[in-house]
Structure formats: C-alpha cells, structure tokens
Amino acid sequence: MPTVPTADEILDRSFRRAAKKMKEKDNKERANEEFVRAVGAAVHDRLVYIIRGFPEFDKISPFYREMTDILFGVEKIKQSLGAVGWAAKHTKMVGNQIAFQSRKSEETLVLRKRAVARLASMVHQINKDLLFLNEVRNVLRKLPNVEEAFTIVIAGYPNVGKSSFIRRVSSADPEVASYPFTTKGIIVGHREMGRERIQFVDTPGILDRPADERNPIEKQALSAMMNVANVILFIIDPSEHCGYPMEVQLRLLEEVKGMVNVPVIIVANKSDLVTADGYATMSTADGTGVDAVLEEILTHKPAPEVRTRAVDIRSSLPQEAEDIVAFDGFIEDEDGVRKPKPKKARKPRTKPVNS
Ligand SMILES: Nc1nc2c(ncn2[C@@H]2O[C@H](COP(=O)(O)OP(=O)(O)OP(=O)(O)O)[C@@H](O)[C@H]2O)c(=O)[nH]1
Numbered sequence: 001m002p003t004v005p006t007a008d009e010i011l012d013r014s015f016r017r018a019a020k021k022m023k024e025k026d027n028k029e030r031a032n033e034e035f036v037r038a039v040g041a042a043v044h045d046r047l048v049y050i051i052r053g054f055p056e057f058d059k060i061s062p063f064y065r066e067m068t069d070i071l072f073g074v075e076k077i078k079q080s081l082g083a084v085g086w087a088a089k090h091t092k093m094v095g096n097q098i099a100f101q102s103r104k105s106e107e108t109l110v111l112r113k114r115a116v117a118r119l120a121s122m123v124h125q126i127n128k129d130l131l132f133l134n135e136v137r138n139v140l141r142k143l144p145n146v147e148e149a150f151t152i153v154i155a156g157y158p159n160v161g162k163s164s165f166i167r168r169v170s171s172a173d174p175e176v177a178s179y180p181f182t183t184k185g186i187i188v189g190h191r192e193m194g195r196e197r198i199q200f201v202d203t204p205g206i207l208d209r210p211a212d213e214r215n216p217i218e219k220q221a222l223s224a225m226m227n228v229a230n231v232i233l234f235i236i237d238p239s240e241h242c243g244y245p246m247e248v249q250l251r252l253l254e255e256v257k258g259m260v261n262v263p264v265i266i267v268a269n270k271s272d273l274v275t276a277d278g279y280a281t282m283s284t285a286d287g288t289g290v291d292a293v294l295e296e297i298l299t300h301k302p303a304p305e306v307r308t309r310a311v312d313i314r315s316s317l318p319q320e321a322e323d324i325v326a327f328d329g330f331i332e333d334e335d336g337v338r339k340p341k342p343k344k345a346r347k348p349r350t351k352p353v354n355s
C-alpha cells in the first residue's frame with residue numbers, strides 16, 4: 001500500500017509532468033493545449049493509483065474488514081475513496097474539455113490558467129479525504145497478516161507464555177505486528193503441515209484486565225480476534241509467576257468460553273516449575289508437552305478442503321481504472337452539486353462481546 005499524497009503533492013507532481021510534455025511542442029498554442037490535457041490526465045492517474053492501493057473491502061477477510069471497521073469505519077473509507085474517484089473522473093474530463101476549447105481558441109494561455117485553477121480547486125476539495133486515507137493506510141499496513149487458514153487464537157493473562165508457545169510451534173520466524181490499540185507486539189506464527197498451513201494468533205494487551213475495564217474498541221477488537229479462531233488455546237500459569245492468581249486466570253477463562261462457540265483447549269504452562277492437577281500441562285521453556293498440545297489442537301482441524309486465501313490488505317489489487325471511477329459513492333443533484341450517496345445501515349455484529 002503506497003502512501004497517499006496530499007492535494008498539493010498531487011498537483012505539484014502533475015504540473016511537473018505536464019510541463020515536460022509541453023516542452024515537446026514547438027508551437028506555443030499547441031503547447032498550452034497539450035499542458036492542459038496532460039495535467040488533467042496526470043492528476044487522474046495519480047488519483048486512480050491511490051484508489052488501487054486500497055483493497056476492496058467486500059472481498060477482504062472478515063478479520064481485516066472488522067478491524068478496519070472498528071478503527072475507521074469501512075463506510076467512511078469507501079466514501080473518501082468515492083470522493084477520490086469523483087475527482088479522478090472530473091479532473092480528466094475538465095482537462096480534455098479545456099484542451100478541446102483551446103484548439104479553437106486564440107486565448108490558450110487564459111484557458112490554461114483556467115484549467116489549472118479548476119483542477120487545483122477540485123483536488124483541494126478532496127484534501128481531507130486524502131489525509132484521512134493516508135492515516136488509514138498507515139495503520140492498515142501494520143495490521144498482522146491474518147490469513148483464512150485454520151487458526152488458533154492464543155488467549156490468557158500476560159506472561160503466561162503465549163508468545164513462547166507461538167515461537168516454539170511456528171515453523172518459520174513468527175511475524176511480529178501491532179494492533180493500534182495495544183503497545184505490545186502481536187505475534188502471528190505459521191506452521192506448515194504438508195501442503196497446508198495452520199496459523200497461530202496472539203492476543204496481547206487486551207485480555208489483561210477485567211471485562212468491565214475494557215473500552216468499547218478493545219471489546220470489539222477482542223470480538224474480531226475471537227471471530228477468526230477455529231480453536232482457542234487458553235494458557236494458564238499455575239506457578240502464578242505471571243503475576244495473576246489462578247482464581248483470576250480461571251475467571252478470564254470462563255469469560256472467554258462465553259465469548260465463542262469454537263472449542264477452547266486449556267493448558268497449564270510452566271510445568272517445569274509447577275504442575276497443575278486436572279489440566280494438560282506443558283512447558284514452553286523446555287518443550288515438554290508442547291507436541292501433545294499441538295496434537296490436541298489438530299483433532300479440531302476440519303478435513304482439508306480447497307480454500308481461497310484471504311487478500312493481503314497491504315497489497316494492491318488489480319482493478320480496472322474504469323471500474324474504480326465508475327464507483328463513486330457520490331451523486332450529483334440537478335444543479336450538478338456533488339452529494340454523498342445515502343448511507344446504508346450497518347449490519348449488526350454477529351457476536352457481541354460482553355455487552
Ligand atoms: N519457567 C518457565 N517460564 C516460562 C515458560 N514459558 C514462558 N516462560 C516465561 O514467562 C515469561 C512470559 O512469557 P511470554 O511467552 O512472553 O508470555 P506472554 O503470555 O506472551 O506474555 P504477554 O505478551 O505479556 O501477554 C517469559 O519470561 C518466559 O521466559 C515455561 O514453560 N516455564
């Protein structure tokens with residue numbers, strides 16, 4: 001996902017590109033005409049390039065969609081992209097129109113100035129959309145790459161050994177990404193199982209306080225994370241070295257169980273220090289029992305099927321420029337004034353978390 005330039009940056013670069021084109025013409029009148037056409041096209045191309053950098057939100061994985069919605073509102077992003085699409089369409093049109101007028105006019109310099117003013121005004125009109133989209137882009141590109149594979153979400157209090165578990169079972173170096181609402185690095189690990197991959201997702205910094213102390217964004221983020229899970233692995237630390245008494249840890253376990261309708265596997269970690277009766281145990285420090293936990297997880301894996309991969313939100317999607325420009329998110333009234341299309345109601349969440 002490339003950075004989204006500001007209005008001034010777009011205009012600056014487009015004027016420079018057009019000036020180069022203009023130099024190719026010897027005749028002054030034709031040069032002005034060429035400048036107008038080229039600057040309209042250059043602005044159009046840059047705007048289309050911005051839109052292409054964003055994924056189609058109806059096609060991305062539910063995790064990204066939900067995260068994006070929590071953080072910025074998918075409808076709001078679509079509206080800003082629509083505004084950029086609107087500007088792209090009209091800047092090209094204005095460039096071509098005025099270039100056409102200059103062909104038959106003696107006043108090509110006047111027309112050129114008029115074109116510059118109109119294009120600049122149009123692009124400045126969407127500057128707040130450009131700034132917003134850049135902010136969105138800066139956050140989305142840092143979200144972890146959660147695929148639509150068999151997914152194990154690791155839950156439990158801080159310091160129980162969640163990250164250690166992912167590091168131990170991942171076949172490659174786990175990816176460390178960040179959620180905007182936690183200062184902790186989130187770890188996503190993969191394990192190749194023949195031709196298939198399974199995926200481990202960490203939940204740091206969100207489960208470390210009681211439900212009623214979580215803010216609405218944290219609740220929704222938790223819900224999004226729980227929604228991607230095929231299995232939850234809940235890690236407890238009976239040694240209580242993590243700093244949380246068992247009683248408190250088990251209360252969180254009950255809460256997590258109430259949040260999801262996928263299997264919750266419970267394992268007591270740090271068996272090198274303390275073993276807990278009645279629980280499967282492991283030690284992510286020395287590796288004891290880790291394979292058994294992995295096997296237990298795999299019993300919940302559905303039979304292999306052909307899956308479509310989630311689209312990585314950070315890569316741009318191939319899309320026809322015409323499609324993008326046709327999607328506009330705006331309507332024009334009788335007087336040609338641009339208005340946003342009426343908003344659609346948002347779908348209610350399927351799995352609200354401790355509301
Ligand atoms: N003795 C012992 N220590 C362990 C074991 N597993 C993890 N630890 C230690 O516990 C501490 C926390 O481990 P992490 O894997 O970072 O725990 P976490 O759950 O990811 O913690 P947060 O990211 O803060 O939520 C580290 O100092 C580890 O070395 C274990 O099996 N035995």
Ligand SMILES: [Mg+2]
Pocket residue numbers: 162163164202204
């Ligand atoms: Mg961790």
